[in-house]
Amino acid sequence: MKIASILENTELEKRISITPDIAKKYIDLGFEVALSENYGTHLGFNDQSYLDLGVKVFKNENEVIEGSDIIVQLGLLSDEKNLLIKENQTLIGVLNPFQNMNKINNLNKKNINIFSLELLPRITRAQSMDILSSQANLAGYKAVIESFANFEKAIPMMMTAAGTVPAAKVLVVGAGVAGLQAIATAKRMGAIVFATDVRMASKEQVESLGGKFLTVEGSENLETEGGYAKETSDEFKKKQENLLAETLKKIDIIICTALIPGKKAPLIIKENMIDNMNAGSIIYDLAASQGGNTSFTEVDKVVNRNGVKIMGETNILNKLPTSASSLYAKNVFNFVMNLYDKENKKININLDDEIIEKTLIK
Numbered sequence: 001m002k003i004a005s006i007l008e009n010t011e012l013e014k015r016i017s018i019t020p021d022i023a024k025k026y027i028d029l030g031f032e033v034a035l036s037e038n039y040g041t042h043l044g045f046n047d048q049s050y051l052d053l054g055v056k057v058f059k060n061e062n063e064v065i066e067g068s069d070i071i072v073q074l075g076l077l078s079d080e081k082n083l084l085i086k087e088n089q090t091l092i093g094v095l096n097p098f099q100n101m102n103k104i105n106n107l108n109k110k111n112i113n114i115f116s117l118e119l120l121p122r123i124t125r126a127q128s129m130d131i132l133s134s135q136a137n138l139a140g141y142k143a144v145i146e147s148f149a150n151f152e153k154a155i156p157m158m159m160t161a162a163g164t165v166p167a168a169k170v171l172v173v174g175a176g177v178a179g180l181q182a183i184a185t186a187k188r189m190g191a192i193v194f195a196t197d198v199r200m201a202s203k204e205q206v207e208s209l210g211g212k213f214l215t216v217e218g219s220e221n222l223e224t225e226g227g228y229a230k231e232t233s234d235e236f237k238k239k240q241e242n243l244l245a246e247t248l249k250k251i252d253i254i255i256c257t258a259l260i261p262g263k264k265a266p267l268i269i270k271e272n273m274i275d276n277m278n279a280g281s282i283i284y285d286l287a288a289s290q291g292g293n294t295s296f297t298e299v300d301k302v303v304n305r306n307g308v309k310i311m312g313e314t315n316i317l318n319k320l321p322t323s324a325s326s327l328y329a330k331n332v333f334n335f336v337m338n339l340y341d342k343e344n345k346k347i348n349i350n351l352d353d354e355i356i357e358k359t360l361i362k
Contacts, residue, residue: 001345003336004068006036006061008075012314014321015328016040017072017093020049022329026336027054030345034068036061043322070347072332076100087111090339090347092332094118094131097361098262104361113349114361117335118261121358128334129355133177134327139286139316140181140257144170146316147253147284148189150302150309156190167192169250172211173268173293174257175202178286182255183211194247198236214247216240241270248273256285256293269294279307288312335359 003026005017016039018026023033033055037047047057058064065071065084073093076082082103085091087110095116097104107114117131127133148155148168157167170186172179175197183206186193193211195202203213216239248254248269258266265287274283274296285297289312296303296310303310317324338355341348351357 001030001070001340001347002032002034002068003070003072004034004064005039005072006064006077006081007039008073010042013074014042014318015074015325016043016045016321017074017325017329017332019326019329020045020053021326022333023050023055024053025333029337029340029342032056034058034064036064040325043325070336072336074328076103079103082107085110085112088113090115092117092335095361108361113347115335115339115356115359116361117331117359119359119361120335121354123354126355129331129338131328131331134331135317135324136176136178136257137181138320138324138327140178140255141185142316142320143178143255143257143284143286144182144185144189146311146319147255147282148186150311151253151282152280153252155186168252169194170253170255171195171214171247171251172255172257173197174259175199175206175213176257176259178257179255180205180209182257183209186253186255187211191253194251196240196244198240214243216243240268241273244269245273245276248277251277252281254281254283256283256287258293259287259290263290265290265293267291267293267295271295274305274308274310277308281308283308283310285310285312286316289314 026033035050035055035057037057037059051057062084065081070090075093076095085107090113092115095104097116104114120126120130153168154165155168158165168191170191170193172182172195175195179195183193183195187210194214195206195211196214206213216236258268260266269283283294285292285294287293288297288299292312294310296305297312299312299314339347349356
């Protein structure tokens with residue numbers, strides 16, 4: 001079996017799908033690994049580090065695609081490269097089928113096996129493959145670091161002979177994987193941390209990390225069977241708005257992480273709430289690429305609204321590409337191992353396996 005990957009457009013995506021450590025694991029299992037030239041150079045992995053392991057490195061990306069059985073990427077290939085993928089080849093990545101359905105349908109017409117890893121079910125057996133969790137964990141951490149770097153006051157409480165500097169107050173909106181890591185990071189750095197989420201199951205997790213969970217009066221557990229947040233009712237939204245409007249008057253930094261899979265991010269922090277915040281406050285919106293959780297979020301811009309800075313990026317993981325690549329490559333490896341029939345050395349698309357059935361785009 002030949003597994004391959006080509007370099008992403010590094011202006012948009014700096015992560016890679018096969019690190020040297022993972023290339024060695026594939027080769028030890030009998031795979032042939034092929035990569036495009038300078039595949040990991042931008043992360044400090046030169047071609048020689050791959051060649052020394054037995055990886056084949058090609059100058060021509062087309063050769064890499066055409067000669068492979070399995071292609072692993074972060075996102076979809078370009079239209080030009082997609083034309084090169086042949087029947088029975090397998091494409092694995094984070095393919096965003098909700099936005100890319102036309103391109104994916106065209107690939108399906110060619111009988112290509114297409115797996116999108118963000119569709120993995122939230123089951124115990126899939127945890128080692130869960131790209132959403134591994135990447136969100138890093139995103140939550142980095143959002144706090146970026147926010148604190150732009151906040152022009154000290155974060156922990158400091159007592160000096162000249163007086164006391166109070167600890168910064170942080171609110172994390174959405175206590176999923178990214179939110180919980182944001183809480184833990186902010187707490188470790190000395191902030192006072194609050195959090196809110198529509199899933200009541202999050203309360204215990206937030207409090208175990210030292211955060212204070214803000215509960216909407218009369219709230220119910222709005223969680224899908226898969227562990228994601230549901231759309232909230234108008235009544236709940238109104239109660240949440242009132243709670244947030246009062247809370248934000250004393251908050252210095254907000255980390256927004258609220259997302260609904262396949263849909264526009266919910267608008268949570270509204271214009272009037274931001275206008276009541278103190279000048280110098282920071283909002284970091286991790287939902288920026290899906291429309292944002294605030295009224296003023298603009299992707300890859302710092303918006304200044306009456307002294308409140310609102311930040312959001314297309315891909316915050318481009319600021320942690322080496323760590324993010326390491327985790328992503330391990331997730332992909334574990335997924336391939338679940339898909340691979342070692343005895344017959346071929347891909348086994350067993351639709352009785354929930355992991356395979358949920359991620360295969362038919």
